[in-house]
């Protein structure tokens with residue numbers, strides 16, 4: 465299995481524009497002390513710890529990848545946030561919370577990884593009336609005609625290919641009112657990649673064939689994502705709200 469903890473060893477946000485999206489969440493939600501936020505696909509728990517540390521809100525963080533779950537839980541302990549940040553192993557398609565119990569819900573860079581429509585449905589279900597739902601994800605700036613070849617890797621597998629307005633329509637279909645969409649600058653991809661490139665550089669300097677293979681895998685993925693960002697893909701954060 466791919467060693468994601470190693471690939472992402474030098475970064476805490478695991479998506480382009482992650483830090484910016486956390487700031488958009490902070491500004492829009494402005495949680496009160498003890499408010500409950502849901503974080504689907506929390507990764508290394510960076511967003512949860514930033515928000516809990518800044519607002520003293522509670523965050524229920526869920527993910528399915530054990531190394532990230534352990535890392536996020538350890539981070540919450542390390543920052544003395546264990547009373548506020550709860551890390552659970554759970555599927556973002558079936559979140560273990562009752563309807564309308566969360567003051568806000570978000571998923572940074574992962575709805576289409578979790579399963580787009582089930583993830584959006586769970587975010588909308590979990591949040592109270594009036595609560596914010598915020599997601600970031602890839603969207604298509606330009607759609608190619610027809611299918612893409614195998615040289616496009618995971619980009620060729622994206623289905624459906626949604627433009628920003630089509631993605632917003634999916635949020636609306638969950639009964640959410642979209643108030644704003646933020647398109648991240650192209651530099652957000654470079655910033656996201658620069659940490660992985662450092663991991664690749666260090667691995668390349670080793671004589672271990674496993675390290676060399678890891679470096680090659682990282683370099684291939686980054687080259688692919690750079691081509692995709694240049695030709696087709698944007699990264700966008702959608703701010704929406706469940707009507708009162």
Ligand SMILES: C[S@@+](CC[C@H](N)C(=O)[O-])C[C@H]1O[C@@H](n2cnc3c(N)ncnc32)[C@H](O)[C@@H]1O
Nearest residue numbers: 477478505506507527528529555556572574578
């Ligand atoms: C691109 S990372 C984003 C992590 C984090 N939100 C961030 O911004 O740093 C995608 C995350 O989705 C998680 N994931 C994938 N499928 C999932 C599922 N069905 N339910 C919950 N988490 C899932 C992965 O384990 C990984 O942590």
